[in-house]
Amino acid sequence: MGWAVITAAVLAATPAFLTQGDVTPEDALVAEAEASWVALEARYVAEAGGFLTQAPAPIRLQRGVGLAADRNAQSKPGLVELRQNTPGVLDERLRLALRHELAHQLLWWVCPAASEDRLFHEAFALVVSGELPIWREGPYQSLSVAASELARSPAVDTSRARRALARILGEDRGFPQALSRRLRQCQDGARWVVPVSIDELADVTVKAAAEATVVLSRHSGEVLLSEGEVQRALPYGSTLKPFVMAGSSEPPPLLTPRSGVQEWACGQGLPKQVDGRTALLRSCNGYFLDWGARGGAAADFGPWGAVLTAVGLTGKPADMADAIGLRSTLALSPWGMAQAYRLLAEARPDLIEWMKDNAARGTLSELPASAAYVGVATKTGTVRDAASRPQYGWIVAVDADVVAVVMRPGKMPRSFAAEVPKVLARVRQRPGLDAAKVQVLGLASTSEVEAGCRGVGFAVDQGTPRPAPQGFSQLKQLVAKGPAVCLGSPWRVRVPGLPSEGRDYAGSFTGSTPPPYRPPPGVPTTERERSARRGSDFIFRTTRLQYTAGVVAAEDAASKGEPRIALARVVAHNEQHAETRHGGRPICDTTHCQAFLGTVRVRPEEEKALALPPLKWNQWLLFSQGGQEPWREVRPRSQVESLLGQGVASLRFDAGRVSYIRAQQESGATFDTTESLPCEVLRSALKLPACPRTASFDGSNLIFEGRGRGHGEGLDVEAAKASGLSSDDILKKAYGQPARSSK
Ligand SMILES: [Zn+2]
Ligand SMILES: [Zn+2]
Structure with a gap:
């Protein structure tokens, strides 16, 4: 007595329930349906905050004929099909199934805009039918496992998917707030622009994400700038579209835009046939969805799926809508995004080249800041909330030396486009971020050199990333088909004769066989000298700053102050004047050129040296202890x-x-x-x-x-230490006045 009865009095009439004698007893069935309806409607009124005025249409209740084995009922508007195990008995299972299906009937009636939103429908039906406790039985499921289970079955029509959904709803003990908000949206008659998301139901957005900025060196992989929660995984919008292209088995096709389709509203002057480049620059969802539908597109990112998973993508996309972020089912951190783009830039320079046009004719064009993006490849992403407001804006920027990922909550990428060139300029205050290349480990036998990655290593094979073996493996194999890149850590390299833990090399390796060395006639040379002069099969790329610090540490670890700055200037200069040493190939890592024994910590002297103007001599500069x-x-x-x-x-x-x-x-x-x-x-x-x-x-x-x-x-390092001179004067004393440049 009491509340339910009083509420029922002010509610609209229950629908007419029509039966046909195949579920019995019929009068008990109708009475059960009417009682359920009254309770459901009361629940709706309480949550949506409004009454219903128009009368519901009749609903037929009948025995289900083609019901799947794991289903007790199903329905479509105006029809509920039920499984009755024992004729004449309305057992608890049947009554639960009836309540579940009537919940769907109620939503179809009061909220036609949400008819296609399967997740919303199922969530509401599970909560109001009273069946949540049953689904919550069974082994414990983590929220993330439940989310990825559910992401695999967007129709929520399997018992696994329903169990996962119950797990997600179970996080909230009362009536889920997300559902209340959505029921009010029904009551307002609002358009249903964005379907209910898993995150929304789980109410995981309690703590709003703050701004995050991360910048990586493309060469050394080191983090050059990190601000905000760069490790927090967030929905990524369109930012991973280049990985769909990179992972697809066929090149992006020419597709015809479909007029009147919202996803094909890809900007003014869309050509009659859209190619991959245009689709990428316009971030055209319709292109990707249609390509996914016709086959050949990697909605799971193909071989790049392993890369994205390794850097923290929270699950595998179920379809193209997940991959291109139309649904916010999956998430990736700004840090992971930067790592993945570092490898993409290494493996697919062609895609990066396309992205360089984004500020000229893509999603960042015609802005005051567009001109500041010359030569910078970019990809934008926007994640919208349930009310279609921007929730997260992303800009990924790749220039010759760095990868920057800038995420701003509540903003569209175009609205913070001016920030990214400033971030790049700030990072550039650190000198020596350009690339340095060295032929390394040429004195060892090629097959004895081993490398291991403590992060996640990949060997690029004609543009495709292949996971590197765990632990140490032959560097020769890793670089056989393309560059070898270690994400999140330096490579560790070992050769016989070095300590078994090896040495750090922060950067990437490529393979390149040098021509045989022929000593000049009449000059006697040893075997070791011939090896050193030949160079190496392995070319290591890092930043010029890291390279310089490595050489200074190997050549004269103990020096300090101005003499160290002078030596660092010579070392950095020589890296760019190595042509006389190895005939157009990079410098070597032995004393034949200048010793380099791997990555070390950069000292302030090396940063100071590289911040000074380049030296004016235009040849190799000798130095010695x-x-x-x-x-x-x-x-x-x-x-x-x-x-x-x-x-x-x-x-x-x-x-x-x-x-x-x-x-x-x-x-x-x-x-x-x-x-x-x-x-x-x-x-x-x-x-x-x-x-x-x-x-x-x-x-x-x-x-x-x-x-x-x-x-x-040339430069006498010991004499320089004793001199007390500035690095400029040390260098003048050692090399005289620079010859007038021929340039
Ligand atoms: Zn259902
Ligand atoms: Zn050399």
Whole structure:
């Protein structure tokens, strides 16, 4: 008594329930239906905050003929089909199924705008029928598992999907607020623009997302800027469309726009036939949906699905609408987005090239900020809430050196387009972000070099990412078909003879076989020297700043202040003047060029050095440890003669060369010749610390004496340390005035 009865008195009449004798007893069935209807309508009135005026249409109740095995009932407007296990008995299961189907009938009647929203219908039916506790039985399901289960069956017509939905609704003990909001929308007669989403039902948007900005180096992979909650996964809108293209088995087709279809409203002057490039620049949903429908498009991102999952995509898209973010079922963090784009830029430069037109003729065109995007590839994304307001705006920007992901809540990408060039400029205040390439590990045998990624590693095979094996594997295999990229961590590299934990290399590797090295005639070289001069099969790319710091650490880890800045300037300069060393190939990592033993922490001196103007000399600049420490080394005469020839008598050292007298025999006669070689040839072959000052004979040995370390030319690092000079003056003293540039 009481409330229900009083409410019933002011409600519209119940519908006429028509039966045909195949579910019995009929009068009890009709009475049950009427009681259920009154309760349902009362619930609706309480939640939607309004009464219903017009009378409902009649509803037929009959036995279901083609019911699936796991269903007790089904319905369409005006018809409910029921399963009756025992004729004459209306058991609890039947009454529950009846209430569920009547809930659908009520919604069809009061909210025709929501007729197609299956998730809304099922959520309402589950809540008001009283069956939630039954579905909640069974093993525990996490919210995220339930969400991805549900995302796979948008029609919610399986028991698995209903169990998942019950789990999501179960987070909220009362009548779900999301459903109340939606019922009020019914009562207002509002258009049903956006269907109910899983997030909305789960009420996971309790804490609003704040702004997030993350910038990665394309070369080293390091995070250059991170502001806000960059690790929080959010719906991503259209930002992953390039991955649909990259993952598809066929090239993007030419498609004909369908007029009058909302998803094909892709801007003014759409051509009669739309190609992939235009579809991407206009972010045209209709193109992607139609391509998905006709087959050949990767709604699951194809091989890129593994990449996106590895960087945190919350599930697999069920269809194209999920993939292109029309439904906000899946989420990805700004950090993960940046990682995925770093690999895309490596594997699919063609798509990045397309995206460079976005500010000229795509989603960021005709804005005051558009001009600031020249040369920058971009992709935008907008996530809308239930009322079609922007919930999250995304801009992904890829330039020659960095990937930036900028997410702003409550904004359209066009409204914050001016912020992104500012973010890029801010990051550029750090010097040396451009690429440096080095031939690495050429002294080791190619098949002995192993690399492992503690993040997620991928080997690119003709534009397609293949997951790298877990742990260490042959670098030769990883780079066999394209670049090898480690997302979220540096590569770790090991070779025999190094500590077994290996060394860090923050950057990407590619394979490139160098031509064989032919020593100049008459210059004696060792096997090791030939290897060093040949270069390496592995080319490592990182930032110029990281490369410079690595060389300075390997060449002179202990120096500080101005001498370190001077050395760093020379090292960075040489990386761009390596053409004389390896004939157009990158610099090597041995003392033949300048030593580089992997990634180290950058010191302030290296940042200062790279912030200074580039050096004006336009050739390779020599440097050495130098110093004045005296040394004395003994070498067998036979070793020296194997280099210089039989009969060596006196040796003299001057101006970087060694001159020597040699007794030669010809046609029985003996005569002396004077010959000379670069001192460096002798120094490196005999492994002397520096070019000697003197050599004397002692029986079957030669005694070499000298001071300091290195070849004694160019920058003398020890002398620089003792000088107290600024880096500019150190360099002038070492190399003189730069020759006038030929440019
Ligand atoms: Zn249902
Ligand atoms: Zn070299």
